[in-house]
Amino acid sequence: MTEREQNFPALLERLRPRCEQIIAQYERKRSALLPLMHLFQRHEGYVSREAMEAAAEMVGITPAEAEGTVSFYTLFYRRPVGKYMLQVCRGLACTINGAEDIMAYFREKLGIGHLQTTADGLFSYEEVECLAACDRATCMQVNLEFVYDLTPQKIDAMLDDIRAGSYAVAAMAQTEAPDRTWQIPQDKQVAGGRKSRGAAGVPSPDNAGGVGDRSGVIMLDNIINRNVIRFTGTRERALLEPRDVVERVDEEGARAGH
Numbered sequence: 001m002t003e004r005e006q007n008f009p010a011l012l013e014r015l016r017p018r019c020e021q022i023i024a025q026y027e028r029k030r031s032a033l034l035p036l037m038h039l040f041q042r043h044e045g046y047v048s049r050e051a052m053e054a055a056a057e058m059v060g061i062t063p064a065e066a067e068g069t070v071s072f073y074t075l076f077y078r079r080p081v082g083k084y085m086l087q088v089c090r091g092l093a094c095t096i097n098g099a100e101d102i103m104a105y106f107r108e109k110l111g112i113g114h115l116q117t118t119a120d121g122l123f124s125y126e127e128v129e130c131l132a133a134c135d136r137a138t139c140m141q142v143n144l145e146f147v148y149d150l151t152p153q154k155i156d157a158m159l160d161d162i163r164a165g166s167y168a169v170a171a172m173a174q175t176e177a178p179d180r181t182w183q184i185p186q187d188k189q190v191a192g193g194r195k196s197r198g199a200a201g202v203p204s205p206d207n208a209g210g211v212g213d214r215s216g217v218i219m220l221d222n223i224i225n226r227n228v229i230r231f232t233g234t235r236e237r238a239l240l241e242p243r244d245v246v247e248r249v250d251e252e253g254a255r256a257g258h
Ligand code: FES
Pocket: 089, 090, 091, 092, 093, 094, 095, 129, 130, 131, 132, 133, 134, 135, 137, 139
């Protein structure tokens, strides 16, 4: 058992009154899940499995439901990360404004890539989808605090200040040493070790996608052209009528006895 795991029960008891205050603010308990996750992340540096299970129990949902929600947001880190989490936007507005150069600059300066952590555990780096600050593109979040209008000079100053311990944003708690990557091996986690037929050949869901990502097209190709279903419509129709595709897949599954 790690030190963090040993300390978790004490942390939970310490945070429980605050958790109850948060839950009491909502009409439905489950609405408190995200603020609870932020609370635990602030104290542990990431959202641990224990935190997810405890929060799920407090708001009356299953751990799987909690994980399903938490995994949707890049605001939550599901693995231990560096003391400074650098999340650079690669959405459309930022890409048009030079995000590719900014990302290349970060990768070069840090010596790591997407979803990786530096050997000293100081920086983690992730390229994320639109951060909803398009008017200030190119932008990023540092431990969830926004930094706008990025330039190489701004990045140099930021990294220097963080290394010197003088950056305006505080370091995150780090209760567990991060691995070099927090990539999640999705294929191995799928029951039976295989992806669904439509998802075969689709790049890792750990990859945040972005401009040029072909995941959706590959899925459609699989569904329409590889006899996953006998679909007679056009691709456009499949896009316009996704329900039709789902129903046909269900029918196929029922016929195949799944
Ligand atoms: S595209 Fe970067 S903030 Fe919207």
